[in-house]
Amino acid sequence: MSAPDLNDPGSSAIAPEVSAYCPHLTDKMLTDCANGLLVARQKTTYQAEHSDLLSRCWAAITGTGATRQQQINDHLVDGLEAAVGWLTDLTLRQSRSDLAVSALGETVERLTEKLGQTRTALVALDRARQDIAARMADLTQEVRRLDFKDRADDQRTLVMAAWEAGRFNHVPLLTQIFIVFDQLYWGDFGHYCRAHPERADGLRRIAIEEARRISRAALGMGGRDRDRVISVHAWLSIQDHAAAPDLLQAIACVGDWARAEEEPLVWTAARFSSGTEFPIHLPRLLTSEQVAMRMNEEALTRPQWRSSASGSNQDAQETQS
Template sequence: MNTSPIQFATLNREHPQLTDKALIDFSNGLEVIGDHIRVRERNNSSFWARLLSQANGESALRQQAIDQNITESLKTVSTWLQYLQNQQIQSDLAIAKVANKLSETRQGVMLLSNKHNALQQEVAQLLLAMDGMDTKYTQLSARLEQVDCGRLASQQIDAVFDKWQAGRLNHYPVLIRLFLVFDELYWGDFGNYCRQSGLQHREIQRLNQQVRDKALIQLKYDWVNSQLPSIAYAWQTDTHFHLQSLATEHREMIAYLTDTAAHKTMPILWIINQLASNTTNTKLLPNINVPIILTAQNTINRFSFDFEARYKHE
C-alpha cells in the first residue's frame, strides 16, 4: 500500500477535470451577498418592523453585522475573480457556469451599490473584475461557434483512451479506471459537444457508441489481466478493498468527483462515492438500484446509463 502524499499538481495533471469541478463548486457558493441583501430588503419592507427595530436598537446592531459581512463577502468575491483571471480554465462547462453565477452576483452587487454609499468604491472594482470575466465568456461563445466540435470530441476520445491503454490508470481498481475515463470525457471537448448538440443528435450517438466500444475492448483486457470473474463479479467488495489500498489523495479525489451523484438516477456513481468515502468495513447505505454482480458488458451499460443521466441533469 502506497501512503506517500500526492502533490495536487500531480493530481491536476493526471485528472484535469478536478480543477474545473472545484471552480464550479466554489462559484455555487457565492450566495452570501444575495442572502444579506434579502435580509435587508425583508426588514425594510415593513413599517412596523422598522419602527420596532429602531425602538429596541436592534436595527443598528443588525445593520452593523450585515455591513461587516457584506464587506467580507466583497473581498472574497474579488479575490476569487482575480484568481479566475489569472488561471486558464480548461472546461467550457466551468466557464459557462461561472458566467451564469457572476450574472446573478452582479445583480445583487448593483442593488447593494444603490443602497450603500460607503461601499461604492469596492463595488466599482468588483464590477470591473466581472467585466473581465464577461469578456472571457464572450470569447468562449465566439470560439464555440467557430471550432469543429465533432473533431475536438473525437480527438479527446482518442487521447483519453490512449492514456488508459498506456497503463496510466493501472494504479486504480478496474472499474474506477472506466469511471475516470468517462468522467474526463464528460468535462472535456466530448462532453461539451454532447451538451451543445444533445444526446439524440446522430453524430453524438455515433461517438457515444464509439466510446462504448472502445471502453468494452479495454475493459475486457483489464478484466482478464486482473483475473476478475467473467460471469459473476461481486464488484463492490473487491472495489472497496482496492480503493482502501490507494493513496489517500487518490481515494479522496474519487469521492470528490462523484459527490453529486443522485441516489436513483446515477446508482453506480453513487455507490462508487460510498465505497471511496467509507474508509472502514461498515455496512454501506442500501440502494436497490445498485447491481450486486457485474460482467464487462453490463458494466459498460450501467456506466453509460449513469453518465447519460448526468448529461440530462446538466
Template sequence: MKNRLLDGPGRVLECIYPKFIVDVVQGNDNPRQAPGVPQQQAFRERLTQEIMAQTQLRPWAMSGMLNENAVLRLGLAEKLASTRDPGHLALTRITQRLSAMQQAVSRPANPAARQLDELAEHFSQRAAWKEKALTRRGLAVQAGHHSEQVFNHWRVGNYSGWSMAGRCYVALEELRWGAFGDACRLASADVAKMLKDNLRVMAAEFLAQGIDAAITTRHYYHQWLSIPSTPGLMDYKDLLGWLGEWCDAERQPICWSVTQSWQPVALGMPRLCSAVRLATAMVDEVFENG
C-alpha cells in the first residue's frame, strides 16, 4: 500500500495545486507529458486520484477521457480553481492557454466554442482582479513574508526527503508560484532584482549549511544530488520530477539535473560546483520560466 503523496512529500507544498490545474488545462499539449515516460505518467495518474478525492469531485473526472475531451478537462479545471485560489501565475497561464484554444477552435454553431469563450472570460477576469488586488498591497513585503515561510520549511526539515539541491529547487518552486513570484512579475524591475539577489544569497547559505561548508567551496556534483535514504523515496523522486518536468537539458541544465533523476545529468551541469554557483543558476533558471 503506497503512502498518500499529499500526506507525504507533498504535505507542505502549496505549488502542487496551481501547477496541477495548469496541467489540466494544457492536457496533451504539455510537451513534457509524454506517454513514453511511464513512471511520470503513473505519478500524474496517482496525483490526480488524490486531488480528486481531496476536492470531492466526481470519480469520472479521473478517467482517461480527460486527455481526450477538452470540454471535460476545462470543466474540471474550473471546478478545481473554485476550490482554492490558484494564484496569479496559474491564472495567467490558464488565460494564455485558453486564448490560444479560442484562436484554434472552429466557430460556427459550436457549443464547445461558446463554453470556451465563457471560460476564457471567467479566467481572464479572475487574473485581472488578482493582479489589481496584488498591486494594491506591498508586493515586496508580501514577498518577504512568503520567503520567510518557505525557508522556515527548509530549516525545520520539511524538504529533507530530497537531495540538497532538490530542497533548493522545491523552495524555489514554492516561491515562484506564490507571493514571491507575484512580486517578481508585477513589481518594478528594481524591486524584482533586489528580491532575486536576496534569494540567491539565502539559497546559497542554506545549501552551504546543509553540507557544513563555505558558500564558495566547490563540491563534486554528486554531493549536491545525493538523495537521502528515506521512507517513500520514489514518491519524493517522482514528485520532484513532476515539478521539474518543464526543464530542458540544454536551457535549464542545473534544474534538469536536479529534478530529472531518471535521466543522466545534463552536459551543462558543472561537475564541481559551489553553493553560490548552484543557487545562482537555479534561481536564474526557475525565474526565467515565470
C-alpha cells in the first residue's frame, strides 16, 4: 500500500505517524485537519533546513519557495476548516444530546410523578381491600349467626310440636314444661341463647308464648279465656297416665342441678314424685304465663358450673363453630 500524498491537500488518508499516535481518528474532518498540520510541519521543517542564502535565492528564482509557502497556507487553511466543521458538527451533536437528555429528564420526572400517583392508588386500593375483607368477615359471621338462629328456631318448632302432639302427657303438666325447656336448653335453641344472649330475647319470648298457649290448652282454656290462677298441686296432677318409675328417676336426674332456693320451679317439676315438701320460695298459685316465664328464666339461664360435663363440652364446641 503506497504512502499518502502529503502534498495533496485533498487527500483523506491518515499518515502513519498520525495513525500511530491517534488510532481513533477515523472521521474525515479530523483526518484532513491532522494531515494538513503534518504537511505544514514538514514544509516548515524543509524551509528551516534550506535557509542559507544560496537556497533562498534559488527558491526565489525558481518559484519553489512561494509554491511551498502556498502549500503550507493551503494545508493550514484546510486543517482549520476541517477543525471548524468538526467542532460545528460536534456542537450540533452535543445540542441534540442535551435535548435528548432534557427530554429524558422530563420523561423521568413524569414517570416519577406517575409512580407516586400509582403508589398512592395502591395504598388506597389496599385500604379498600382491607375494608372489604373486614366487611366480608362481618357478613360471613352474620350469615353463620342467622343460620344458627334458623336451626334454633327449627328445634323450638319441633319440640313444641312434639309437646302439643301429646308426647309428654305421661308426666304432670308442670314437668312437661320443664322437659320442653330442658330440651331447648341442650339443643340449638339453648346454644344460640348462650352464644348470642343480646339477640336471643325474641326467640325466648316466642318460646314463652308457645309454652303458655299449649299449657292453657291442656288446662282447658280457650284462646280468649282469661288466664286462671292454678295451684301447684293442680299443675302437678294434670297428666294422662302415670309415668314409669325409670322415667321418674330419669327426670329427677336431669333436674338434679336445680336448687330449691335458686330454681324452685325446676326443683319441684323434677321431683314431683318424691313426696317432698315444696320449696319455701315457690309460689303456691301460678298462672300459665307465670309458669312459662319462670321456667324460661330458671331452665334456660341455669348456672353453667352446675350443668353436666357433656353439656358444657357441647356448648364449647358450638361456640367455637
